[in-house]
Amino acid sequence: AQSVTQLGSHVSVSEGALVLLRCNYSSSVPPYLFWYVQYPNQGLQLLLKYTTGATLVKGINGFEAEFKKSETSFHLTKPSAHMSDAAEYFCAVSGKAAGNKLTFGGGTRVLVKP
């Protein structure tokens, strides 16, 4: 079984400040990990993913995440927030042995203050 916990349903950051969104997962099989972003009234857009190899992965729009197996974490960061980063962010886990179905966390809504 797989599960995802996102700490903080809402995060408020100032423009130009660090964005840090926390994600912890549970998986009985080697995990694939994803971050998706959802803008209002839209579908999900893939930000980045970890499957194998380098544990620090870079994505679109300046975001990056680090897979830490010992901590079962996959936190998302961006050094400097932009107003356009205001959206909802979802962490998800899947795995080849689990048929590649995605299990999502509850989401974190990011508000960017000018």
Added chain:
Amino acid sequence: DAGVTQSPTHLIKTRGQQVTLRCSPKSGHDTVSWYQQALGQGPQFIFQYYEEEERQRGNFPDRFSGHQFPNYSSELNVNALLLGDSALYLCASSWERGSGETQYFGPGTRLLVL
């Protein structure tokens, strides 16, 4: 290169009715997954279709059924609608023989059951 498309964008039904939602996968993709996203929550996996067969199913009742056509497009059918079926229904596609773990989402169909 067309992404994942879904139709209709919005739908209003009454309790007890039946609904059909449609999805066309991203060009070159052969696998379609469906997710339900209730308001304020993360998406929940409904089922996945590959080679015109349901390959994996989440914890949804038999009122939810689907189909995949030879051109890889897919339908989601929900019978005997309940108020609780009101949600955003997301379709995602992937390429089994490629990076099959990576799913790309469409814009969704927002269903309101009255």
